[in-house]
Amino acid sequence: MSRLSDAFPKGRTALVCYVMGGDGDTAALLQAVDEAGADVIELGLPFSDPIADGPVLQAAATRALFSGATVRGVLATAGKLRLRAPVVAMGYMNPVERMGAAAFAKCLRDSGLCGAIIPDLPMEEAQPLRDALSAQGLDLVPLVAPTTPAERATAIARTARGFVYYVSVTGVTGARASLPEDLEKRLAELRAVSPVPVAVGFGISRPEQAAALKGKADGIVVGTALVKTAHESGVKAAADFVRSLRAVL
Amino acid sequence: MKEIGSILSGETLAPPDARGRFGEYGGRFVPETLIPALDELTRAWTAARADAAYKVELAVLLETYAGRPTPLFRAERLARELGLKGRVYLKREDLLHTGAHKLNNTLGQVLLARRMGKRRVIAETGAGQHGVATATVCALLGLECIVYMGELDVARQAPNVSRMQLLGAEVRPVTAGSRTLKDAMNEAIRDWVTNVRTTYYCIGSAAGPHPYPVMVRELQKVIGEEIARQAQDAEGRLPDAVVACVGGGSNAIGALHRFVREPSQDDEGQLGESHSISAGLDYPGVGPEHAWLKESGRASYTTCTDAAALEAFSALARAEGIIPALESAHALSAALAEAGRARLILVNLSGRGDKDLGTILEALK
Structure with missing residues (x-):
C-alpha cells in the first residue's frame, strides 16, 4: 500500500482538504489545515483554464496566477513544510504536458508530495503519466463520475493508486444544496470493486453533508467551501472549519 | 444533390485512429463525466454517417437551405491588376447561408443532436459566425440554443x-x-459537464475532444470535394495549391482534406502543395489534424501580417466587388503571393466581411 492509501484510517471516514496553491499564504494555510486534522491534503496547482472548476476555484486560481504563482513555486512551498498529512497535487494536464511527465513526477517527489489528481486526464490518456509517477514511487489518483458506466468504473478502479476520487455530481466543483439520491448506491458499488479507498467530492460544503456521508465512503473531500472560507475569513477561520468537519466524521 | 449526398460516403482514409489520435496529437483531455457522452456521440455519429436517411436529409438541406454547391469564381481582374502570372480562383463559401462555411458543420451536428434526442444545444463562438450558424439550425429544427461568447467579443461583434x-x-x-x-469554450464545457444528459455541445472548430475534430472535418470536407470537381470542370485539372486560413482550422481542413489525403508526391505532379495561414483569431490552439499535417510535412503553414491582409481585402473589393471576411483576406493575401509563381491557385473564401466592417474601416483610416 502507499502512503496515500494508508492515510485513510480504518473505522473512520477520512477528511480530505483542498488548498489552492498560491492563493494567499499557502504555507500558513497548509500548516493550519494539517494541524486541524486533515487526513489528506490536496494542493491545487493554479491553471488558467480550469474546465472542471466552478466560479470559486476559478477565481482562486486567477488570484494565484495574478500574484505570480507557478507550479514549481507552489510545490516548493509545500516542500519546505513538515506536514503530518500526505499531500497530493490537483491540477490540469496542460502545465504537466508542458513540463514533461517525468520532470513533473520528479518535482512532486522532490517536494515530498505523494501523487497527483488530474481531472482532465481520463483513463485512455493516463498511462504515460501514471508510469512516470510510479517510477518515482508516486500515485495517480483517477476520477469516476456519476455518468461512468459500472464496467468502466471497475476498469478505472483497477488502475487506481492511492485512492479513487468519486465525483458526486454531474457538474463543476462548488457547493450544492443537496447531493444526488443515488450517491450512496454508487459509492457502495465503487467500494465493492476498488482495491484502494474511495473518496467522494464536488459539492460537499457543510458539516451536515459530511456527516450524512460518514461511513458511506472512505473519505470525503471539501474544496470550494474551504478555499472560500480561507479567502474571505482567513487562516484561523479555515482551521476552525476543518475542525468542524473533522468533528462529525 | 446526388453529388452532395456522396459527401459522407466512403471510408475515412486519413487518421485519426480509434482513440482520435492524429500521430501524437488529438485524443480526449476532458473530465471523466464527459467521456461516456463522447462515447455516445461517437456511436451516434458513426451510425448517422452510415444511415441513408440522415445523409439525404443533410444533403437536401445543404442544397435547398444552405445553397450548396457554392460557386468557384475566377478572379481575373484581380490577377490582371496585380500582374500575377498564375490563375486565381475563389471558392465562394462567403455565399453560403449565414455568410460563412460554418453552416456546413452546424447543419450536420444539429441534425445529429435531434437524432440523439437532445433538445438543448450549446455552442461557443468567437467572432459570432459559428454562434449564428448554430442558432440558425436550432431555429430551423426547433431546438433550444444557448451560445457562450466572451464579453469582449460580445462588445466587438x-x-x-x-x-x-x-x-x-x-x-x-x-x-x-x-x-x-x-473562455467561451471553457464555459460551454462547464455547461456540458453539468447538463450532459440533456445537452448537445456543437463545436465549431476542427478541435476539441475526439470525435469532434474528425466529425467537423467530415462535415466540412464537402468544400474540398466541390473544389476538385469544379476545378476539373473549369481547368481540366486539380489546382497547384489550395490556400485557406486557420483559426481552429475548420474551413482549412474542409478545403484541404480532399487534397492532402492524396499522396503528397504524386507521380503526375497534380498537386504541388497546400498552404494555410493564420487568421490571427483569438484562439491559442489549432486542431490536432493541422498539427499532424504540419509535422508530417503534408501541408505548409505560414503567417500573414494584418497590413498584408488589409491590402488583399481592398484589392478584392475594388477589383471584383467582393468584400471578404478578415480571416479570408489573410488566406487571399498568401494566395496572391503564391500566384506569382504557381499556375493554378485556389483560395477558400471562407466568409463574407460584413461582420468586420467596423474593424476594417478603423484600420484603413
Whole structure:
C-alpha cells in the first residue's frame, strides 16, 4: 500500500482538504489545515483554464496566477513544510504536458508530495503519466463520475493508486444544496470493486453533508467551501472549519 | 444533390485512429463525466454517417437551405491588376447561408443532436459566425440554443449577437479569463459537464475532444470535394495549391482534406502543395489534424501580417466587388503571393466581411 492509501484510517471516514496553491499564504494555510486534522491534503496547482472548476476555484486560481504563482513555486512551498498529512497535487494536464511527465513526477517527489489528481486526464490518456509517477514511487489518483458506466468504473478502479476520487455530481466543483439520491448506491458499488479507498467530492460544503456521508465512503473531500472560507475569513477561520468537519466524521 | 449526398460516403482514409489520435496529437483531455457522452456521440455519429436517411436529409438541406454547391469564381481582374502570372480562383463559401462555411458543420451536428434526442444545444463562438450558424439550425429544427461568447467579443461583434438573439438563441457573455473564444469554450464545457444528459455541445472548430475534430472535418470536407470537381470542370485539372486560413482550422481542413489525403508526391505532379495561414483569431490552439499535417510535412503553414491582409481585402473589393471576411483576406493575401509563381491557385473564401466592417474601416483610416 502507499502512503496515500494508508492515510485513510480504518473505522473512520477520512477528511480530505483542498488548498489552492498560491492563493494567499499557502504555507500558513497548509500548516493550519494539517494541524486541524486533515487526513489528506490536496494542493491545487493554479491553471488558467480550469474546465472542471466552478466560479470559486476559478477565481482562486486567477488570484494565484495574478500574484505570480507557478507550479514549481507552489510545490516548493509545500516542500519546505513538515506536514503530518500526505499531500497530493490537483491540477490540469496542460502545465504537466508542458513540463514533461517525468520532470513533473520528479518535482512532486522532490517536494515530498505523494501523487497527483488530474481531472482532465481520463483513463485512455493516463498511462504515460501514471508510469512516470510510479517510477518515482508516486500515485495517480483517477476520477469516476456519476455518468461512468459500472464496467468502466471497475476498469478505472483497477488502475487506481492511492485512492479513487468519486465525483458526486454531474457538474463543476462548488457547493450544492443537496447531493444526488443515488450517491450512496454508487459509492457502495465503487467500494465493492476498488482495491484502494474511495473518496467522494464536488459539492460537499457543510458539516451536515459530511456527516450524512460518514461511513458511506472512505473519505470525503471539501474544496470550494474551504478555499472560500480561507479567502474571505482567513487562516484561523479555515482551521476552525476543518475542525468542524473533522468533528462529525 | 446526388453529388452532395456522396459527401459522407466512403471510408475515412486519413487518421485519426480509434482513440482520435492524429500521430501524437488529438485524443480526449476532458473530465471523466464527459467521456461516456463522447462515447455516445461517437456511436451516434458513426451510425448517422452510415444511415441513408440522415445523409439525404443533410444533403437536401445543404442544397435547398444552405445553397450548396457554392460557386468557384475566377478572379481575373484581380490577377490582371496585380500582374500575377498564375490563375486565381475563389471558392465562394462567403455565399453560403449565414455568410460563412460554418453552416456546413452546424447543419450536420444539429441534425445529429435531434437524432440523439437532445433538445438543448450549446455552442461557443468567437467572432459570432459559428454562434449564428448554430442558432440558425436550432431555429430551423426547433431546438433550444444557448451560445457562450466572451464579453469582449460580445462588445466587438454586436451585430452577430443581435442576429443570434433574433434567431431565438440565448447569448451568455463570459466574463472569466481573457473574455474571448478560449473562455467561451471553457464555459460551454462547464455547461456540458453539468447538463450532459440533456445537452448537445456543437463545436465549431476542427478541435476539441475526439470525435469532434474528425466529425467537423467530415462535415466540412464537402468544400474540398466541390473544389476538385469544379476545378476539373473549369481547368481540366486539380489546382497547384489550395490556400485557406486557420483559426481552429475548420474551413482549412474542409478545403484541404480532399487534397492532402492524396499522396503528397504524386507521380503526375497534380498537386504541388497546400498552404494555410493564420487568421490571427483569438484562439491559442489549432486542431490536432493541422498539427499532424504540419509535422508530417503534408501541408505548409505560414503567417500573414494584418497590413498584408488589409491590402488583399481592398484589392478584392475594388477589383471584383467582393468584400471578404478578415480571416479570408489573410488566406487571399498568401494566395496572391503564391500566384506569382504557381499556375493554378485556389483560395477558400471562407466568409463574407460584413461582420468586420467596423474593424476594417478603423484600420484603413
